[in-house]
Amino acid sequence: MATETGPILDVRNIYKRFGGVQALDDVSMNLYPGEVVALAGDNGAGKSTLIKAISGVYRADEGEIVLAGEPVHFASPEAARGAGIETIYQDLALADNLSIGANIFLGREPMRNMFGFLPVLDRRKMAAAAKETMARLDFHVSRLEAPVGRFSGGQRQAVAIGRAIYWNARVLIMDEPTAALGVPEQRKVLSLVQTLKTQGQGVIFISHNLHDIFAVADRIFVLRRGQLAGERRIEDTNPDEVVRLMVGG
Amino acid sequence: MSASSAAAPGTGAKPNAGLAWLARIAELRAWLFLLILVVFFETWAQVAYGVTFFGSSYNLQSIAVFAVAPLLLALGSTFVIISGGIDLSIGFVMGLSAVVAAHGVNIAGHWLSPFPAMLVGIVAGLLVTLVPGKINGLLIAKLNIPPFIGTLGMFGVARGVAFLIAGGTTVPVSNHWFASLGNDRIFGLPYVVLVTVLFLIGMHYLLSQTRFGQHTYALGANEQATIRAGIDVDRLKQRLYMLSAFCAGIGGVLYAARFTAGAAQAGEPLLLDSIAAVVIGGASLFGGSGTVFGTVAGSLVIAVIQYGLVFINVEPFWQFVAVGCVIIISVLVDQTQRRFTER
The missing domain is CATH 3.40.50.300 (P-loop containing nucleotide triphosphate hydrolases)
Structure with missing residues (x-):
């Protein structure tokens, strides 16, 4: 750039x-x-x-x-x-039943191999990215596995923004x-x-x-x-x- | 809104731990129901007849065999219901599969020895389900027909076709391998139970550990968000209904093996039981929540009620009352939990 x-x-x-x-x-x-x-x-x-x-x-x-x-x-x-160019809509476009990490990675989920052959979702990577991204936005989240539906409106907005900046908006x-x-x-x-x-x-x-x-x-x-x-x-x-x-x- | 929202940014984002517990209990309610039923029937059997109910491996096996068919239907429904849909056609897709499998084994038996003939029948019975599954998916994904209506239509179509293929009667099978699959055991474990357990482990993996599963949850929670995330929702829906039909197909094949006959109406009485199992297992009919092991528990609850009431010699009609009450209690627990945990 x-x-x-x-x-x-x-x-x-x-x-x-x-x-x-x-x-x-x-x-x-x-x-x-x-x-x-x-x-x-x-x-x-x-x-x-x-x-x-x-x-x-x-x-x-x-x-x-x-x-x-x-x-x-x-x-x-x-x-x-x-x-x-990312638009953060009012309805937020989050899946309320998924964690912050899962929302950030929705549609682009990272996978890892369990036992060397079985592909499984890499939840640790998603949680780490969620933690890092939210910290970047000065939101420190303790329960990374909780579904975003349990968070408040402002926190959810931060998740939507976090997803955008994680993917380099x-x-x-x-x-x-x-x-x-x-x-x-x-x-x-x-x-x-x-x-x-x-x-x-x-x-x-x-x-x-x-x-x-x-x-x-x-x-x-x-x-x-x-x-x-x-x-x-x-x-x-x-x-x-x-x-x-x-x-x- | 949580009390922490008044704090400066950086200190919030702590969902109340008590509410998380409540949600956890609601999630596991099917296992609680199961525990209560076990205690109830065991006590009754001990007091009234002086025998053990759950200590008997015969009873346990009977319950497991009893639970297999509705569970197989319920596994597919778990995915569909989590995605916010419903599949009513599975009752007769199962019958269709049973009839086609029975015919397949018989016809292939004219040319092949019994074991490959059985395989041909099984494959035919499974493959045929992909047709109604694909059509359901296309109707719902491409033509935007509500799942309830689309699959209700397919319920009728599959029913008619199954009876037509069966010639309006049951189709007997004579193949000792096939009969053995349906009735024999390995290390005391019936094959049908073994197949079902392996399959449900695979389904648990699919739902909890793959993108397909993850997208299914997202679709049920927020279809717009799922589309915006770049997920091909049309294709996802088609796969979901094909998976649901395929599960019914496994149920149909195992049915034909167990009774050495294919019957078009094989799955009819199981449809509502299977949906009940999913709901008791913690899934919401609004979509977005549910688990495979919850559905397993839900299926066991229903099987234990049905078998247990017969065992303690209560009039069998009470089982409808009991299952109905469990469904209602289960939904009430779910709604109460939602009211407390969601903003």
Whole structure:
């Protein structure tokens, strides 16, 4: 990865139309390693269309997506994930009955040979990877064999993120990660985002909550009716200005 | 939400140890049921007749032979139920397999000596099950038919085809090797029990130690997550229903060997017992949980109830009442456990 200085993700002049609705109209944004970029905007402003275009769910009508200096065209979300763009969904996409390690390795389980010939799941390797990954996120888990369904919302979010970074995600898209969580859990998730940032991860953070955005983001892109209403460094702006950009006027 | 959630990141993630214990007990409930039944029947036999029930190796063997057929069906159902599905067709897939195996042994016997003729019949009886299994899988995976409906349809199809192939009657087999497989023993252990024990060890390995097993659990817990993890869920479902049919096939072949006859209705009374065994064994009909050894315990619970009630001379109809009560208690235990351990 020869992108020490350049953006890890560069979205250039994206257009996307659904029937008569111009959902994205000449939207550009970028993201640097170790940076948290917030996407803000009212409902229908185009936030989710934009992340779906980035994560391979939709194909943009026009425009370019450049990942680590290379133009990319994703045919599917799987292709985007394979290239290192991982979306952490609200429903988390975890199998609640499996352990953290089994969730991290789901679909790519490591095997070992028992008695030299019988392939069996390498649970020790999965548990070790789980422990290491969760420690990297500052979550120290004592019961590695417990199914993730027994953990709290914030912890489960950490598992979903842990899976992404274990498989070398370069861009993490977090869609309303603090919604449906209690206040202490929200704080945990925000500090998780900080941890990711210090480790050089690029994070796109979508939130309705300006308080959360100002707590973790470095820059903010505000969308309004499919267009980029403004881009600000977080230290150069304030919630009032962001709200004005969101609603117009 | 746990009390530890108020702490700073880095200190949480400790599920309550008491709840973990409760979950453990609920998981092992089938073995507890079994223990209670053993104590009950032993006490009854000692007090009422002054004989031992479980001390008798004859009784133990009878119970084991009794448990074999429903257990074989239940092993396949364990996988299907863990994946969040159900397979109702196995009752008649077993009959189909029994009839085809019986015909196979007889027809091959015209050309071959008895031992290879037996092998031909066994292979035919097993292979034929892959047809309904594959069709079930395709209906459920590709056409998105709910498993309950798809396999109910196959229940009817397999039933009809089995009776047609059997000519509406039972198909007697004359092959001494085949009869020996069904009725003889090695070191005092009936072959049918031995085959079943070996098979269930293989199934335990498959469920607990392979990717196939792991993906089966994931599918039952969260199909979307399983798809997102890049697992070919369609193929997984097809394999699950083929495995389920294959288990019924082993049941059918052993049935034909034991009774030296193939009967289309061989598995009909076993279908509900086998699903009950899976549920008593700790699997949830909502998918995501269950184990092979749980199902073994569940099958033994049912077999002990059925055999035990006959042994202590209670009217046999009580066995339906008893099995029904155990199912209900088992599901209640499961739900109570869930309420306490899940957020």
